[in-house]
Structures are given as C-alpha cells and as structure tokens.
Amino acid sequence: MSDCYLPRLGGIEVQVADLVRMQREAGHEVEVATATKGEPLPGVHRIVARMPFDLPVHPFGVGHLTRLMTSWRPDVVHVHTGAVSPFAWMGVRAAVRAGLPAVVTVHSMWDPVTRGLYTALRLLFEWHRWGLVATTVSNAAARPIRAVAGRRIPVNVVPNGLDVSGWRHVGSGARGHDGEVHVVAVGRLAPRKQPVRLLKLLRAARAKVPPGVPMRVTIIGDGPARSSMERFLREHGMSGWVSLPGRHTREEIAKVLASADVFVAPAPRESFGIAALEARAAGLPVVARAQSGVSDFVRHGEEGLLGATFDDLADALATLIADDELRERIAAHNRDTAPSVGAWPAVLEGFDRCYAQVRERGA
Structure with a gap:
C-alpha cells in the first residue's frame, strides 16, 4: 500500500517497487494498491479519483480499500508512508476495519511539525491502539516515531534495500x-x-x-x-x-x-x-x-x-x-569493505520478522 508508485520516480516509489520485485522473487505473492496514475502493471491496483490536481489522493479511499482487502484477505498489509501520506493511512484504517494485521513503514524523518500532527492524530483516533507494527529506515528516523508512538507500537529499523x-x-x-x-x-x-x-x-x-x-x-x-x-x-x-x-x-x-x-x-x-x-x-x-x-x-x-x-x-x-x-x-x-546495511537478503528477513510480529500481536 503506497500513495506513490511507478511510474513516479521518487525515493519511496523506487524503493517500494524494488521491494515488491525482491519479495516476489523470494516466493511471496504481492499485490499493490496505490493512488498513483499510470499504465497497468501486473499485480498493481490503481485506485485513482478524478481530482482537480495531480496528487495521489482519494477522498473515498477507505471504502475502496476495505472492499479490496476483504476480497483479498491477505496475510498482512504492508503500508508505506512518507511524512504525510493520506491514502496510505486510509489503507491502515481499512486494514483495521477488515481485521487484518498491518505493518507501517515510515520512509521520512519526522520534523517537529510532523511529530505534532501525529500526536494530535493519536489523541483523535487512538491509532496507537490499533495493534500496528512500525518500521523505519534508520535509527535517526526511529527516534521521533518512538517518542510519539509510545510503548504500544514496536518501531523496528529495517533499512532500505540495495543490490x-x-x-x-x-x-x-x-x-x-x-x-x-x-x-x-x-x-x-x-x-x-x-x-x-x-x-x-x-x-x-x-x-x-x-x-x-x-x-x-x-x-x-x-x-x-x-x-x-x-x-x-x-x-x-x-x-x-x-x-x-x-x-x-x-x-x-x-x-x-x-x-x-x-x-x-x-x-x-x-x-x-x-x-x-x-x-x-x-x-x-x-x-x-x-x-x-x-x-x-x-x-x-x-x-x-x-x-x-x-x-x-x-x-x-x-x-x-x-x-x-x-x-x-x-x-x-x-x-x-562492503556496507554494513542495505543488502536485500537482510532487508527481506527484517520485514519477514515484522510480519510475524504483527500476526502474533493479533493472535
């Protein structure tokens, strides 16, 4: 689940596409839901609304995604977010409604404004009680997320993958x-x-x-x-x-x-x-x-x-x-000397551990 995906070519889009490819090669069955326009791709479901601007958002995304997930019944929903990703968070909400375990990967560093926003959303929606497991890409990015999420949501560091x-x-x-x-x-x-x-x-x-x-x-x-x-x-x-x-x-x-x-x-x-x-x-x-x-x-x-x-x-x-x-x-x-982080086998293993962790939390 990601607001942004191919053919857009930002950091999140490319990293998520690479993850999809590597997980499929490892034997996972992976389906993608995104609000990004583009040509059809195998296993990619584009949920696009007619909007007066070209942004990957959908005003009725929760309903569409809930129906999609109820039909799919995946083992786990993996949501990829930036600092603010409304469609992706609709995916989190849809997964909770459908009773599905959800892992949320935050690709961006939360600045003070973003921390304030998620603190307010926590008070409003109590998302820290949804049984989520979070990941982010570095120890530096994990610190502000842990400060907001508290003890109810485990925040794991799984770096971006690189060949x-x-x-x-x-x-x-x-x-x-x-x-x-x-x-x-x-x-x-x-x-x-x-x-x-x-x-x-x-x-x-x-x-x-x-x-x-x-x-x-x-x-x-x-x-x-x-x-x-x-x-x-x-x-x-x-x-x-x-x-x-x-x-x-x-x-x-x-x-x-x-x-x-x-x-x-x-x-x-x-x-x-x-x-x-x-x-x-x-x-x-x-x-x-x-x-x-x-x-x-x-x-x-x-x-x-x-x-x-x-x-x-x-x-x-x-x-x-x-x-x-x-x-x-x-x-x-x-x-x-090869870099100590980023090798795809270790990245895939890290996400597999997160999937097992969130499924155990919902058991």
Whole structure:
C-alpha cells in the first residue's frame, strides 16, 4: 500500500517497487494498491479519483480499500508512508476495519511539525491502539516515531534495500584529471532537501580549499528548486565549476560516480540516504550530517566525514578535497569493505520478522 508508485520516480516509489520485485522473487505473492496514475502493471491496483490536481489522493479511499482487502484477505498489509501520506493511512484504517494485521513503514524523518500532527492524530483516533507494527529506515528516523508512538507500537529499523554488489567497485578506476577533485551529489531538487543550502555549502568549502586545488561539482537530479539553484549559481559565479545535468538513470549515475572523488549528502533530515549508500558502496568517501540516517552506514573518519553543523560540513568537505591521502585512505576502505546495511537478503528477513510480529500481536 503506497500513495506513490511507478511510474513516479521518487525515493519511496523506487524503493517500494524494488521491494515488491525482491519479495516476489523470494516466493511471496504481492499485490499493490496505490493512488498513483499510470499504465497497468501486473499485480498493481490503481485506485485513482478524478481530482482537480495531480496528487495521489482519494477522498473515498477507505471504502475502496476495505472492499479490496476483504476480497483479498491477505496475510498482512504492508503500508508505506512518507511524512504525510493520506491514502496510505486510509489503507491502515481499512486494514483495521477488515481485521487484518498491518505493518507501517515510515520512509521520512519526522520534523517537529510532523511529530505534532501525529500526536494530535493519536489523541483523535487512538491509532496507537490499533495493534500496528512500525518500521523505519534508520535509527535517526526511529527516534521521533518512538517518542510519539509510545510503548504500544514496536518501531523496528529495517533499512532500505540495495543490490550492493551492483555498485561495488563502480568507482575503482583512476580518478582525477590534473589534480582536479570531482564532488558529486544526487537527489531530488525539492525545497525540503534544501538544495540551495547545498550550493552555499559548496561555496563555503571552495573558500576553504587552497586556490591551487581545482574542483568541480556535479549535482544530479531535478525538481521544483532547480530554477532557484541556477539563479544562485549565476549570481555567485559558480556556473563554471558546478553543473546541474538533471535526472539520471541508475546506469548514468554509476558512470558519474566512476569519475568522482567525494560524495556529499548534507540534508539534515535525510531519513536514510539511498544515494549516499550507493556512493559508499561504489567506494566514494561520503560527507553527511551526523544527525541523519546516513550515520547508520558512514562512521566519521572511516567511510567518510560527518558534521553536526553547516560549518562542520564545510570543513569536512574542504578537508577531503584538499587532503589526497585521507581521501584515498577512506576510498580504499570503502572499496575493500562492503556496507554494513542495505543488502536485500537482510532487508527481506527484517520485514519477514515484522510480519510475524504483527500476526502474533493479533493472535
């Protein structure tokens, strides 16, 4: 159950589609219900309403989903939500009405506003009494959920899945051209990701790097913040060394990472950081926020450098750009050591445990 699904190509959509594929390969029978428009796909049920806007919502979703679940009688309902996912939560309500066990995976980091919203909904609907089992993608994302859910709802950490072997040694070839350091970032250019703040970070780091060290930056992705980013680059004379090539396929991203030296993921509310995990698996040192989900697989000084503040991140990025020895030491470690999280067999096993747990709670 997910508001968003293919053909949309955000983080949740791609991760849920990959999970469906891997679970089917593992022998599960998986059906998908979504409010996202699109062409028919096997086992995907699109519950789409005629609305004056193009958003994956449905005003009568609970009724439709209750009838669907009553007909299916699945062993478990697995609901995937972002910060606020009205259709997905209608799926939770429908599962409760149908008497079916439900696992809820939260893919986003709850900020103070979101925590306040779910606290209010808990008081209004008492969703903490519905017998749910929750999962989220990192320890950082789990903390605010546990604070709101209390003891009645177990909150498990099951990371996003990644075919780690597909990214190993992507970046093991020769890097650098005449001493140039190539920095890469990947993500949707949306305001909540603070992409303009990323540009400010790059500008601050460039000011800290010795003038004789050349660097270039590639920011892969697209979204509503692109125009403001392009304006910032022009106003600050950064267009010559920072490029915005747009959205790339996974294969195209792998080619960019093969020529990269450092990956930067500075979003403070990054619940997991699948792009950062791909870069780390490819052998790149990663610069990220210590408070984000990236810290589950990047240790400071081992797989990259972490910073708690903007200035910390600027210092960390400048250090990796200027210090060839440190950068290569971390890169060698990342190339020789597989990431500790994200392998699909462990992810599938984690969800299987959650399914068993929620079925036991309803027994």
